[in-house]
Amino acid sequence: MASLVPLLKAEHLTMRFGGVVANDDITFTLEEMELRCLIGPNGAGKSTFFKTLTGQLVPTSGEIAFRGQPIAGKLSHEIARMGIGIKTQVPNVFNGLSVRENIWLAVRRKATPRAQRPAVDAVLEMTRLTDHADRIVATLAHGQRQWVEIGMVLAAEPELILLDEPAAGMTDEETFHTAAIIREINQTRAIIVVEHDMEFIKQIAKKVTVFHQGRVLVEDTVAKVLADQRVRDVYLGKKVAA
């Protein structure tokens, strides 16, 4: 069993902010090409988990290995260069630059100068931003800015893609399109998606991990997780009731 190194392996990961334990002894494994959904109520530690994976936070204790290489405590740009890309919960884009320039900044780290323009055009096409390519990102609607960030993450061609609430603020049609894109990129890459929208998760998910109070509560297929009474209690129950 130990012959294959998983793409991502977090062991006994703990993140404390003073007295608050945001992540409590999390052990998490992701295989190559896997598509995983991460769900859990607000404050369950999902975004904190993403931040420790991308070097925005240094975990209090525990190990993270990306293809066997330790990454806990490394700086964000070092981890990005190893091949982890993230769309953060609050859109992190270059507001004062044009859409094209945003995408180009992600493309140029890997692509040769000649390959850059077609690569940018392809990403613009995929994220349906071609018509807005020359607009300043700050002037776009929230949903479109989400697309710009997703576009940047795709353009950088990471090995592992982390998407923190990619469908937030999108219309049903846009959400559907996002699901289609996620399935498409999952043909070649591993993805972890944090989402609240259960319909969206049903569209894309294979395996689901449920976070609750900083711990992993359940990890199973969508159907089994949705049927799980504990999950209903902590998360879905509230959602249904609301």
Added chain:
Amino acid sequence: MPVRFRFAAQAVAVVLAIIAIALIPGMIELFAVMQLTLFAAMAVLALSLAFIWGFGGILSFGQTAFFGLGGYAYAVAAINFQDSTPAILLAIVVPSLFAALLGYFIFFGRISDVYLGVITLTVTLILFNCLNSTSGDGYRIGKALLGGFNGIPSVPTFNVPFYPAEVLSPEQSWWTTAAALLAVFLLLRLLLALPAGRVIVAVRENEVRASLLGYDPRLVKLLTFILSGGIAGLAGALYVNWGAFVSPTIFSLSLSAEIIIWITVGGLGTLLGPIVGCVLIEYIVAYIGSQQALNSNLVLGAVLIVFVLLLPKGLVPTARDLLMRLVPAPKSKAQLADAQALPSAAPSHLAGAE
């Protein structure tokens, strides 16, 4: 097509600037030429802050530290070598190295923006006090006596490169200083159009996003800081060449504040604006100085308040916006100009409005 038009317009502007620089000494009296030489030297200093603040997003109060170091490095080297050629070079290299050292601790130590302001300000004061206390024969570097508060008088001015006997005339000094200003302007223009320059702007726009894409913001900011320090150092050499004199007042806080006013008046996030602002303000200060009716600091303060309240974008971006409104036809050109020249001021304004 608009891009090509824009480029042609800029090329024409540069040619006109060169012609103006060449012809000015023949058109106005010598005193005015020398005053313009001073303005041009100060405009180089303005560009150094315009670059790091407007495009790097780093508000450094320490540009006068590099300016003064450049001035002193030039003076000491010019006295020792009796040739301005290596002295000008040292006036760029010494502040750059100092910026590299200081910047390394600031950016790699992850010191936040506020403290960066405090540190750069403090370093300027420390340099002022250090050089202030160098009176006496003990404080000399080679043949150059530092002279404490009195500074270094009769510093050799620029000569034809490698010909120390061929000292430049005031007209030639004007040409050299103005050419240096134009060269720095074009160099920064070019840099900002290159991928490296776009990355500098990207880090200003969103440091977290830049690092999540694999750019090291610490390194980008350090290089920006070093380049801007080198430019300020060159400005110091040009300034000392103008007056043939340097004293610790070159590190004065009032000058640090004045540069910020130049840029606020001219337009943050542009390169042309700070030059315009610098020349305008310096002209006003010089004019008031010759009148004695008003205190120049009072007027400077009033000008700053008026601009912050009424023209927060500054002269050049406001003029450009007005021009765009008058000529609405080439719309894509307008968007391009926005995207390239003032990503800071206008769009952040828009973002705030949303």
